[in-house]
Amino acid sequence: MIEVAEGVLVATSRVMSTTSTVLCRDGEALLVDPAWMPDELDAIADELDARGLRVIGGFATHAHHDHLLWHPRFGSAPRSASEATAALARDEREALVAALGADFPAELAQLMGRVDGTDAAIPPSSVPRGFAPELVVHDGHAPGHTAVWLREQRVLIAGDMLSDLELPLPFDPDDLPTYLAALDLLAPLAAQADVVIPGHGTPGSDAVRRLDADRRYLDDVVAGRRPDDPRLANPGMTEEYERLKVLVATAGS
Template sequence: MTAAPTFTQVAPGTWTATANIWTSLTTAVISPDGACLLVDPGISVAELDALAQEAAERGWRVTAGFSTHPHWDHVLWHAAWDGPRWATAEAVESQERTRDADVAKAAATTPGHDPALFGRLTALPPEADEIPWDGPQAVVVRHRAHAPGHAALVLPHAATLLAGDMLSDLEIPLLDTDAADPLGDYWAALDTLERAAADHRVNTVIPGHGHVGDSAELARRIAADRRYLDALEQGREPDDDRLRTPWLAEEHRAHLARLRR
């Protein structure tokens, strides 16, 4: 039996738990009064049950959620949690289009999720640059890489960047191969995240999949991702240890096929 994920504090008022699938990270942002913003909770039903139980035992009240992007493993939820689940308007529209297929993907990988809770996202107002909740400030950093409507969060009080499915130590940059300019979108997103990190003096990075890193690790990951993109752009084979993972090598081949079209 695999161990249930548990929350570990990684920055002031910021806790993460690692799922057994894809080293996926759930992030909890905690207000001094116990209010909790949950970001990308997952992944299995048993894991969500464990996280809900632990949150209750710690006295956390989940009052809001945020999905960094509309892929199925980032739009999950638990019946014990309240409040809106925010996402960008583009992410909400994308999830509505793919919901039936995503429910099927979730059922095939981690069966038992309640379809009534799956992907029920609320669109942020177009002008919103923060999550509208009563807890610590969470700045929304919008971009177009990896998935429609992707957004990161910066927590200024914790000097922390929640990067969604970017800046992973385990995964190569995963392009949105359906986008008109997937490579250009990713280049621009890295620049956007780097600026946001500098503006808020970020010293902790939390990816959607992988491990929490410090400021030096953040810089290393940005540089590694740029080297990967540069190799793609120049038609060279990337020197990237992350490609030793078979499914990422397959994603790399898909990137090559898309860019040769």
């Protein structure tokens, strides 16, 4: 884990550079999107033990299988997510578990997505002293997708947005305007952030630049222009670009 701000630790998975964020102080920890291979979840538990940290809460930014995970060694602390995320985790549980793969350990699959819904705030009892996470709930990328803003630390946990590796990934034609609206919602926080933590990618100090790049990419695709975006060279991103062109065409028909 690397410390990107005081008490804010980030681990990065070997799969899709998925990030796990830990907020910690005074021996207590809140886990945001712990991910995501079984041995990596075990390694997170090892590091928490080594640091003398007890997990008092968890939070999932959205209802995709790689962001709803947990491990028995994290304990039985309350886990939360937005109302829409919690509903999807419940109603689409079978598909989410299947997305983990047939070889995923049953004890971990059983714990996936066991979150309670809240659009207001993470319960104070789940938050270490010195943190006051603010939830920014929107519908870009996934219904009820949630960014977490740490005002005192000036850290923006962006979920699956503002990535240096992934292009914007709207999920259907209706998500195009909501994705742009989500970027508008995040813009004032990006302007204040010293650190942005994407769900996939590298924490950085360039939140505004990333947000502008996401807007420019979407504007180009909607206008029928080939984007000049270096992220297109990353694995899977050409396919996502082609998929987005189809979504744009569908939205315009």
